[in-house]
Amino acid sequence: MNNDASLITIFVGMVIINNMVLTKFLGLCPFFGVSKKLSNAISMGVAVTFVMLLAAIATSVIYNFILLPYDIEFMNIIIYILVIASLVQIVELIIRRTNIALYNSLGIYLPLITTNCAVLGITLINASNSYSIVQSMVSAVGGGLGFTLVLIIMSGIRERLELGDTPKSLRGLPVAFVTASLLALSFMGFSGLL
Amino acid sequence: MTQQEKPNTNSRRFTKEILKGLVIANPVFVLVLGLCPTLAVTISIDNALGMSAGVIFVLLGSNLIISMLRRITPQLVRIPVYIVVIATFVTILSLVFEAYLPPLYESLGIYLALIVVNCIILGRAEAFASKNTILLSIADAIGIGIGFALSLIIVSFFREILGTGKLTVFGKTLFSIPVLSSDPLAFFIMPPGAFLVLGLLLALFRWLGVLKNE
Numbered sequence: 554m555n556n557d558a559s560l561i562t563i564f565v566g567m568v569i570i571n572n573m574v575l576t577k578f579l580g581l582c583p584f585f586g587v588s589k590k591l592s593n594a595i596s597m598g599v600a601v602t603f604v605m606l607l608a609a610i611a612t613s614v615i616y617n618f619i620l621l622p623y624d625i626e627f628m629n630i631i632i633y634i635l636v637i638a639s640l641v642q643i644v645e646l647i648i649r650r651t652n653i654a655l656y657n658s659l660g661i662y663l664p665l666i667t668t669n670c671a672v673l674g675i676t677l678i679n680a681s682n683s684y685s686i687v688q689s690m691v692s693a694v695g696g697g698l699g700f701t702l703v704l705i706i707m708s709g710i711r712e713r714l715e716l717g718d719t720p721k722s723l724r725g726l727p728v729a730f731v732t733a734s735l736l737a738l739s740f741m742g743f744s745g746l747l
Numbered sequence: 748m749t750q751q752e753k754p755n756t757n758s759r760r761f762t763k764e765i766l767k768g769l770v771i772a773n774p775v776f777v778l779v780l781g782l783c784p785t786l787a788v789t790i791s792i793d794n795a796l797g798m799s800a801g802v803i804f805v806l807l808g809s810n811l812i813i814s815m816l817r818r819i820t821p822q823l824v825r826i827p828v829y830i831v832v833i834a835t836f837v838t839i840l841s842l843v844f845e846a847y848l849p850p851l852y853e854s855l856g857i858y859l860a861l862i863v864v865n866c867i868i869l870g871r872a873e874a875f876a877s878k879n880t881i882l883l884s885i886a887d888a889i890g891i892g893i894g895f896a897l898s899l900i901i902v903s904f905f906r907e908i909l910g911t912g913k914l915t916v917f918g919k920t921l922f923s924i925p926v927l928s929s930d931p932l933a934f935f936i937m938p939p940g941a942f943l944v945l946g947l948l949l950a951l952f953r954w955l956g957v958l959k960n961e
Contacts, residue, residue, distance in 0.1 A: 575938060576938045577787070578783045578786040579861075580783075581782040581786065582780070627838060629860075630837055630863055631831065634863050635827070635830070638826075638827060667826075667864075673861060673864050681856075681857065720950075721953075722950045722951075722954035723946075723953075726946075726949055727946045728946070730943070730946025730947075731946040733946075734939045734941075734942035734943035735939070737938045737939035738939040741937065741938070
């Protein structure tokens with residue numbers, strides 16, 4: 554059974570309405586870990602979006618052509634995580650061999666992506682919505698861009714926050730959580746969009 | 748060391764490992780790991796308890812198996828081995844929840860499957876179970892698991908009381924606050940409330956001196 558949601562609905566939904574970070578709480582570790590500097594945030598966002606797209610293609614092919622026909626959907630957790638882990642390894646290897654500059658700027662983030670719940674999350678969301686391969690790709694790109702967007706906004710705010718005079722016990726992570734809360738609140742304004 | 752002292756020190760180390768996870772190395776408030784489930788499922792105490800039970804089960808199982816296999820796991824492929832062990836336990840857990848606790852399974856949704864990528868579990872496998880004996884790894888799993896459960900319960904306690912005005916555990920309402928329950932602050936059940944509650948709790952624990960400042 555296929556889902557007939559239009560591609561634009563899926564894309565806009567993933568980028569702002571059901572934002573990975575702010576409404577689904579996926580990918581929070583990099584969100585708080587890497588959002589201190591704008592340049593790191595952009596690199597991380599690009600790396601995650603890329604891996605997400607590859608993972609979505611691979612897992613939806615596996616889901617539609619192997620798991621569904623043989624009725625072994627319960628195996629999806631194990632298979633998906635193995636696919637993602639090996640994809641990350643392959644991408645890391647290819648980037649290191651072909652573009653050393655890119656590897657130096659993205660390299661350290663790639664191993665972290667394996668345990669980024671946003672990547673596994675998007676593949677599970679695609680499977681639970683029974684998206685087709687094209688729909689999965691659109692939802693993965695949307696999810697990745699949404700993640701990047703929030704990471705960039707957050708790093709801009711946190712760069713400013715460093716300069717401010719925050720109370721001692723709120724300094725660092727706690728105030729980042731409060732900022733995320735306000736950000737999530739403003740993103741809730743989009744909820745009536747579609 | 749005499750023979751009488753040995754089991755004594757062993758059991759003392761066992762309790763020390765358990766206590767460590769509760770306060771000194773509390774996964775959520777000190778190490779700030781495993782945030783996705785902490786924020787996503789703490790809408791109600793019921794969900795928090797279900798999630799904690801799941802994480803404790805997976806953590807116990809994976810710590811046990813990984814510490815049993817620690818001598819024969821090749822260094823190079825250890826991470827894939829850990830991931831397969833963890834994913835197996837998560838699959839068992841999600842099948843059990845789907846069969847016996849369908850409402851909980853529904854409300855936890857994809858976050859149940861996402862226990863696989865919970866940094867706490869892989870972190871304990873890498874940092875503890877791969878280097879320590881089976882008994883100590885079990886103690887570590889119990890300590891960290893209960894520490895995680897405790898943090899989840901604290902967060903969901905505030906969110907449920909503020910967001911619904913009452914406290915319900917397993918379908919039984921323990922108490923309800925007169926004005927708040929008729930006009931609850933729904934903000935706290937929604938995503939922004941989760942970030943706010945966790946941020947303020949972290950600040951509170953630092954202010955009280957339970958946690959160190961950065």
